[in-house]
Amino acid sequence: MYKQGKYPIVSKKTLAKGIFDIEIYCPHIAKAAKAGQFAQVQAEGFFLRRPISICDINKDKGTIRLVFEVRGHGTDKISELNKGDLVDIIAPLGNGFKVLEKGKKAVCIGGGIGTPPMVGIAKEYGENATVISGFRNAAAVILQEDFKAMGCDVQLCTDDGSAGRKGFVTDALLDVLKSEKPDIVYACGPMIMLKNITKICEENGIYCQVSLEQRMACGVGACLVCVCRTVKDGQEFNSHVCKDGPVFDSEEVVFDE
Numbered sequence: 153m154y155k156q157g158k159y160p161i162v163s164k165k166t167l168a169k170g171i172f173d174i175e176i177y178c179p180h181i182a183k184a185a186k187a188g189q190f191a192q193v194q195a196e197g198f199f200l201r202r203p204i205s206i207c208d209i210n211k212d213k214g215t216i217r218l219v220f221e222v223r224g225h226g227t228d229k230i231s232e233l234n235k236g237d238l239v240d241i242i243a244p245l246g247n248g249f250k251v252l253e254k255g256k257k258a259v260c261i262g263g264g265i266g267t268p269p270m271v272g273i274a275k276e277y278g279e280n281a282t283v284i285s286g287f288r289n290a291a292a293v294i295l296q297e298d299f300k301a302m303g304c305d306v307q308l309c310t311d312d313g314s315a316g317r318k319g320f321v322t323d324a325l326l327d328v329l330k331s332e333k334p335d336i337v338y339a340c341g342p343m344i345m346l347k348n349i350t351k352i353c354e355e356n357g358i359y360c361q362v363s364l365e366q367r368m369a370c371g372v373g374a375c376l377v378c379v380c381r382t383v384k385d386g387q388e389f390n391s392h393v394c395k396d397g398p399v400f401d402s403e404e405v406v407f408d409e
Contacts, residue, residue, distance in 0.1 A: 153184070154181075154184075154242055154243055154244055154245050154372075155178075155180055155181055155184075155242070155243065156240075156241070156242040157178070157240070157241070158238040158239065158240045159176050159177055159178040159181075159238065159239060159241060160176070160177050160236065160237070160238055160239075161174050161175065161176055161177075161233055161234065161235050161236065161237050161238075161239055162175050162176065162177045162215060162235065163175040163235055164233070164234055164235050167219065167294040167295070168291060168292055168293070168294050169291065169292075170221055170222040170231075171219065171220070171221045171222075171265070171292075171294055172219070172220060172222070172230075172231050173207070173217060173218075173219045174217070174218050174233065174239070175215050175216070175217050176215060176216055176217075176218065176239060176241065177213075177214055177215050178214065178215070178216060178241070178243070179214030181216060181241070181243045181244060182209055182210065182211050182213075182214045182215055182216050183211055183214075184244055185206055185209045185216055185243065185244035185248075186209075186244065186248030186249070186272075187206070187209065187248050187249050187251070187269070187272030187273040187275070187276060188205075188206075188246070188247070188248035188249035188269055188272065188273060188338075188361075188363055188398070188399045189205075189206050189243070189244035189245060189246050189247070189248045190203050190204060190205045190206055190243070190244070190245050190246050190394075190398060191203070191204050191206060191216070191218060191241045191242065191243035191244065191245065192204075192241065192242040192243070192245060193218070193230055193239060193240070193241050194239070194240035194241070195225075195226040195227070195229040195230050196229055197229060198225070198226045198229065200226070201242065202220075202226045202227055202230060203245075203394070204218045204219075204220045204230075205218070205219075205220075205268050205269040205340070205363070205398075206218065206243065206244060206269070206272060207219040207268035207269065207271045207272065207295075208271045208272050208275065208298075209272055216243070216244075217268075217271075218268075219265075219268035219271075219294070219295070220265070220268075221265045242372075245372065245394060246393075246394055246395065246397055246398045246399070247396070247397060247398070247399050248399060249272075249273045249338055249361055249363070249399050250336075250361060250399075251273070251276045252335055252336055255280065256277070256280065256335040256336065257277070257280050257281075257282075257332065257334040257335050257336075258273070258274070258276075258277045258280060258281045258282070258334055258335065258336050258337070258338060259281070259282045259283075259284065259325065259328060259334045259336075259337045259338070260273055260274045260277075260281055260282070260283045260284070260304075260337075260338045260339075261283075261284045261285075261286075261321050261325060261337065261338065261339040261340075261341070261345075261349060262283075262284075262285050262286070262321075262339070262340055262341060263285075263286045263321060263339075263340070263341025263342055263345045264286065264287060264288070264292065264341060264342070265365075266339075266340035266341030266342070266345075266363070266365060267285050267287075267294060267295055267340075267341075268294075268295065269340045269363050270283060270285070270295075270299075270338065270340065271295055271298050271299070273338050274299055274302055274304050275302050277304070278302050278303045278304065279302075279303040279304070281299075281302070281304040281305070282304065282305040282307065282328055282334070283299040283304045283305070283306050283307065284307045284309065284321045284324045284325060284328070285299075285306075285307070285308055285309065285321070286309040286310070286311075286320060286321040286341070286345070287308075287309070287310050287311070287315070288310065288311050288312070289310050289311065289312050289314045289315070290310060290314035290315035291314075292310075293308065293310070293315050293316075296308060307324045307328075309321050309323070309324055320345075320348075321341075321345060321349070322345070322348045322349060322352060325337070325349065325352055326352065329352070329356055329358075333356065333358065334358060335358075335359070336358070336359045336360070336361070337349065337353050337358055337359070337360040337361075338360075338361050338362075338363075339360065339361075339362050339363070339402075340362065340363035340364075340365065341365070342365075343364075343407060343408070346362045346364070346402070346405070346407070347407040349362070349402070350362065350402040350403070350405070350407065353402060354402075354403065359401075360401070360402035360403075361399050361400065361401055361402060362399070362400055362402045362405060363397070363398045363399050364380060364393045364397050364398050364400065364405070365398070370394070372394060372395060373392040373394055373395030373396070378392055378393040378394050379391065379392060379393075380392075380393050380397070380405065380406075381405075381406035382396070382400065382404045382405055382406060383404060383406055384404060388406060
């Protein structure tokens with residue numbers, strides 16, 4: 153069950169231009185949160201909250217991390233908050249990733265600002281996780297040290313080759329599959345990336361979960377802002393990304409042609 157309250161920011165970092173990392177002390181939320189869920193964050197002076205993925209959870213410290221990119225006036229206002237300030241959040245919201253039993257192998261794929269949700273799920277697998285991250289260029293790269301600290305196999309891709317390998321995350325995934333077939337693939341990023349990853353996983357018989365990034369308003373399924381099309385048992389439905397997702401089995405998502 154989600155909770156709403158004002159909680160103190162215990163640390164704040166700038167990870168790249170326009171990308172911020174805040175750690176919030178909220179023990180009740182941290183205790184309930186799962187990798188893949190999100191928070192609705194109040195931006196002072198704005199009616200609608202901003203949805204931000206939960207990057208990481210520390211249940212012992214009672215904290216969650218939110219990593220977000222400034223994309224408009226609301227997130228810009230949130231970025232002005234500093235250590236010691238109170239932030240008004242509703243969390244944890246939505247459905248998180250399914251975690252397989254110990255010893256299973258996972259590939260976690262993040263594209264751009266879809267990378268932060270991969271931190272929490274990669275931590276569940278540690279050395280049994282391969283993390284593939286894709287960014288426009290070296291200046292946009294974030295969170296690679298977090299993945300390395302967990303013992304993950306870390307593979308970095310950039311569009312222009314200024315860091316890691318030049319190319320797309322799908323190229324790196326295909327290379328991974330040449331040597332080993334994972335038990336599950338997790339992905340978050342642009343829809344075209346998710347569509348291509350879903351296709352690769354279907355062709356190779358690999359279970360895949362995708363986290364959708366959608367504009368949201370209420371965050372609890374009461375409005376229709378974040379509707380997406382899904383299919384179950386051959387029937388198509390309109391689903392709410394906030395309530396029914398943001399994590400879906402990839403085979404359920406209807407990707408636009």
